[in-house]
Amino acid sequence: MFFSRKVITESDLVDLHGKVALVTGGNTGIGYATIEFLAQKGAKVYMASRSKEKAQKAIEEIEAELQKSSGEGENKGSVHWVKLELSDPRSVKEAATEFLAKEERLDILGNVGHLSKSQLLSIHFCRSEQRLSLNEDGLLDVMVVNYISHFVLTETLLPLLTRTASLEDSDVRIVNLSSVSHTLMKPDSFVGKDSINKQYGDSISGHLHTYENTKLANILHLKHLQTRLNAESAGITCLVVHPGAVMTVGVTGFFQSIPFVGWFLKTFLAPLFLVSWKQGAMTSAFAAAGKEITASRKSTDEAERKKYEGAYLTPIANISEPSTYAKDERLQRELYETTMEVLREIGIVS
Numbered sequence: 001m002f003f004s005r006k007v008i009t010e011s012d013l014v015d016l017h018g019k020v021a022l023v024t025g026g027n028t029g030i031g032y033a034t035i036e037f038l039a040q041k042g043a044k045v046y047m048a049s050r051s052k053e054k055a056q057k058a059i060e061e062i063e064a065e066l067q068k069s070s071g072e073g074e075n076k077g078s079v080h081w082v083k084l085e086l087s088d089p090r091s092v093k094e095a096a097t098e099f100l101a102k103e104e105r106l107d108i109l110g111n112v113g114h115l116s117k118s119q120l121l122s123i124h125f126c127r128s129e130q131r132l133s134l135n136e137d138g139l140l141d142v143m144v145v146n147y148i149s150h151f152v153l154t155e156t157l158l159p160l161l162t163r164t165a166s167l168e169d170s171d172v173r174i175v176n177l178s179s180v181s182h183t184l185m186k187p188d189s190f191v192g193k194d195s196i197n198k199q200y201g202d203s204i205s206g207h208l209h210t211y212e213n214t215k216l217a218n219i220l221h222l223k224h225l226q227t228r229l230n231a232e233s234a235g236i237t238c239l240v241v242h243p244g245a246v247m248t249v250g251v252t253g254f255f256q257s258i259p260f261v262g263w264f265l266k267t268f269l270a271p272l273f274l275v276s277w278k279q280g281a282m283t284s285a286f287a288a289a290g291k292e293i294t295a296s297r298k299s300t301d302e303a304e305r306k307k308y309e310g311a312y313l314t315p316i317a318n319i320s321e322p323s324t325y326a327k328d329e330r331l332q333r334e335l336y337e338t339t340m341e342v343l344r345e346i347g348i349v350s
Contacts, residue, residue, distance in 0.1 A: 006316040008282035010040050013289040014171065016077065017042035020105050021288065022157070024048045024084060024150065025113015027058040030177065030243050033281030034110055034288065036062050039077035040069065041289060048084035048095065048153075049113065055081040086113055086149040087141065093348050096156035105164040106157060108288045110175045111150040111218075115142050115211075132199060132210060137346045140197045146214035148196075150176065151221055151339055152348060165235040171294050172236045174222065175287045180242045180314065182216040183323040184209065190220070190334040193342055217335060219312065219322050224332035226310035237297065239287040240322070242314045243280045279316075286317040 021038050025031040026047035035045050039062060049055045059079045066076040082099060085091040099106075133141050139148065154174060165172040189195060196217070200209035219240045226238040287293070299305045312322040325331060343349045 006318075008286050008290070008317055010037070012291055013037065013041050013285060014291050014294050015042060016107075016289060017075065019043045019107040020046075020103055021108035021110065022046040022048055022082070022099065022106060023108075023110035023112055024086065024153070027051065027054045030281045030284060031110070031112040032058055032062070033278045034112055034284045035079060036065060036278075037281060037285035038108065038288060039066055039079050041077065042075060043077040043108070043289075045077060045079050046082045046099070047079055048082045050083065050085050052081060052083065084113075084153075086145045087135070089137075089144060089149050089152045089343070089346070089348055092149045092152045093156055096153050099157065100160055103160070105167070106160045107164055107171065108173050108175070109154060109157060109161060110177075110284060110288055111154065112175070112177045112284060114150075114177055114214075115145045132207065134197065138193070138197070139342065139346075140199065140210070142210060143196050143214050143217070146211075147217040147221065148339065148342070150218070152343065154221075154225070155349075161236060162229075162232075162234050170235065171297065173288055173293070174225070174236060174238045175284055176218045176222045176238075176240045177284065178218040178240045178242055178312070178322075179212070179215040181208070181212045182219055182326060185212045185216045185323070186325055187213070187216070187331065190217075190331055190338050192338060193345075196335070196338060196342070216323070216326060219326040220328075220332045220335045221339075223310050223326065224329075224336045227329075227332070230309065237293060237308055238310050239293075239308060240310075240312045241284045241287050242312070242320075243283055282316045283313050287313055290317065292317075 016038060019042070021035075021043045023031050023035050023038070023045060026035045026045075027049045031047075031049075035047055038045050047055050047059060059081060062079050070076055082095060083091075084095045135141055135144060161172050161174065164170055187195070187198075198210075198213065200206040200213075222238045222240050229236045229238065293308045296304055296307045307319070311319050312326070314320040340349060
C-alpha cells in the first residue's frame, strides 16, 4: 500500500508534558521513530524491549536528536528502558506488574514490537527446519510474540490506563500495530487453542498466512477491548494501525537472507517501494497523540466523538475499513475467551 501525500509533523500532535507512554519494540524501526515523536512532544516514554544494550544505544541516539532539536528553554521528554521479552508471556506479566508499581499514570500504550512478515520470511529462508515452532506452553511462537504477549501487557496495564483516564484532561490511548494483510484471513472460528495455533503450511505463502492470522488477532482484540471499555464508560480510545511498507531492520534482514538476488533487491528495488522509519511511524504517532483525535473526543456530536473509537488507520493517518472478519463481534468474543482460557491454563491469569 502506497502512502498518501499527507505528512504528520510534531505540530499535529498534542503536548505530552507530564504524560507517560510505553512503547514495545522501540530500539529500532517504527517503535524507535514513534518514541522519538512522543519524546519530542514532552512525554516520559518507556522503551520496552529485550536487549538492554540495544535499548541504551537507541536511547542515546534519540536523546541526541532531542538535544539537537531543542530550542532555548524548551523542555523535551525523556526515554527510559524497561525489559520486555515478548516471546515469554510470563516475562511480559512480570514487566507489566513492575511498571504498575513504578508509575502512577499511563497515557499511551503502543503495542508496536512484533515479529514482522519480513522476519518470518527470513526464518523460512534460513532455517533447515522450516516449520514454525510451538513454545514450552504449546503455543505458536509467532502468535505469542505478535498477539498473546501484547494481550497480556494490555490487560495487565488496563487498571492503570483506566485510572489515568479518570483524571482531568486525560486522553488515554491504546495502539496496536496490525497489517493490511489481515484482510486475507477468513477464519470460521477462534474457539479453542488450536484456532490460535493454526499454521497454514511450510511454504512461503503458508508462513505469510500464519503471520496474517496474528495481525487479524491484533484487530479483533482491540475492537473487543473498545467495546468493553465503552460499556464501562472508561474514556479510552483504542486504535489499530497499518504502518505501510517500511524499510525496517527486519526487511533488510529478509532481503539479505534471499540467495543470489538479496543484495540487489535491498539496494535498488526496496528504496522504490519502502519508506523510512519516520514516515512509517507517522500513523502510529498520530494514533498515539494526534490533535485531531483529541478534538474528535471533545465533540458534542456523538458520531464525531466516537469516530476514532476502535478505528483502523492506514498511511498516513486515514480511517479505513478493516475486513468484515475483523469487525465480526462473534470472532472478537471467541478470540478473547480462548485467549483467557489459554492464559488460565498456563497460570498467567487466575
